[in-house]
Amino acid sequence: MEKKNTNILIVAGEVSGDQHGAELMKALSEAKPGFIFYGIGGDEMIRAGLINRYHIKEIAFMGFAEVVKHIPFMMRVRNELIALAKKKKIRYAIYIDYPGFNLNLAKKIKSEGKKNIYYIAPQIWAWGQKRAYKIKKIIDKLLVINPFEVDFYHGYGVTAVYTGHPLVSKMAEYKYKSRQELNELLGLDPGKDILVLMPGSRKQEIEKIFLPAAEGAMKLSREFNLQPVVIAAPSVSRDMLNETAKKFGFIVSDKYGYDLMKEAKLGIIKSGTSTLEAAISGLPHLVVYRTTALTYEISRRLIKIKNIALANIINGKTVVPELIQDECNSESIYKEASKLLSSGELYSETKTNLMNVRNVLGEKDSARTAADEILRFIRDDEQN
Known part of the structure; x- marks a missing residue:
């Protein structure tokens, strides 16, 4: 029996997220061939096989005024990704950092009955700590890259898994x-x-x-x-x-x-x-x-x-x-x-x-650890 491909929505919004996203995509595909990735990334993720809807250069806005000016455009991007997830029958979405956009998108994706996985969790310990309650509601699997984040999220009743930092293994x-x-x-x-x-x-x-x-x-x-x-x-x-x-x-x-x-x-x-x-x-x-x-x-x-x-x-x-x-x-x-x-x-x-x-x-290979956690999550979800 021919194995069915699994469509994944994956979204990164910055250069570092593009690099980490590419490593995660490669680790997932090596561990279990058959993933097809759609979404937003940069050159690294495209080389890793991403079918790109927008390039990160198109959404790299800095500063409050700049972001506000581009809200209509970003809403259109968000809506296009939601439509893409429906069209491609995507059940799993992976978000990489870029919290301003990704948490908004995740809320909408969750309302469509899909599963949200966050790799490189939002650094809300630095700002907007109460947003942990929002994350608890809309994120199904939370993967963090700083060891102290596990205890931080635990304090809000959120289970987080430390994957190691992607820069350690890369360097x-x-x-x-x-x-x-x-x-x-x-x-x-x-x-x-x-x-x-x-x-x-x-x-x-x-x-x-x-x-x-x-x-x-x-x-x-x-x-x-x-x-x-x-x-x-x-x-x-x-x-x-x-x-x-x-x-x-x-x-x-x-x-x-x-x-x-x-x-x-x-x-x-x-x-x-x-x-x-x-x-x-x-x-x-x-x-x-x-x-x-x-x-x-x-x-x-x-x-x-x-x-x-x-x-x-x-x-x-x-x-x-x-x-x-x-x-x-x-x-x-x-x-x-x-x-x-x-x-x-x-x-x-x-x-x-x-x-x-x-x-x-520490010494963990972040991308491989994250891939293992994601594959386990998908397997458990499919069995339920």
Whole structure:
């Protein structure tokens, strides 16, 4: 008897979600061939076999005003996905991060009698904690990538499974290039330590973060004999970075991000996934972020935690400096980085604390663990 394919709706909305979604899709298909994936993703998920309805570039909006402006468009996207799920007789939907859109979609999908699986659960422990009650109602299987999230959700009566963090296994499997190889590939000066700048993956982020980061980096490079290298996110147009980078004489690379973080002396990194990559790499860094005044004020009122960088949250103290909004300026960047680079004791202590992040996250292969949990959930559902 021929085995029937299983149609899955899967939705990611950001670059990191695209990468993690692709790994999950591959793990699911390897464990049980016959899945057909429909939904929203980026280049990585498309390469993994996604039949894409929209590309993540089409829904990458940042800031309150920008999101509000595009609400009609996002409602249309949501309705198209609901119609797609009906047409393809999809019973299971997988959501990857991107909570503003995904939780709204999940509510509608649930009302259609379908099953919702959330991989990389919303970070509501940082904002909107009472949304855990909503998640309890509409999400049938919750998979988390930070170990402390299990206890957080348990406090609201929600069962969550820790899968391990996807970056740990991804970075462990990566084949790193040596400093000498990087010198040859990128034309680096072997006599200078590397200073990496990662200004983000969205146009609005780069517009607000890159210039003060570059100005601070330029001053640091002169005083501490550093070579600044800008790591360009895959979704970012090089033209957006090249003008400023050329002005300061910085190298821009859209490759070798992990290699550069491993070999660098310091990083100036936009808040988000990249800061955790730096932490796992053991790279001392500054966390920077700046948005519109309106978005910042709304976020400031919503966020319930002291720190936003996972390295700080996991350690329960400030391990890496966070320069947010008005503090995200060239002078503050220079001042905080100088402290790190001028004190061998502080620099060494920072590296030790970053090593603890890696230890706490553990050794699990997140995508395979998540795939096993999802397959078990589907099997149990089909038997009931």
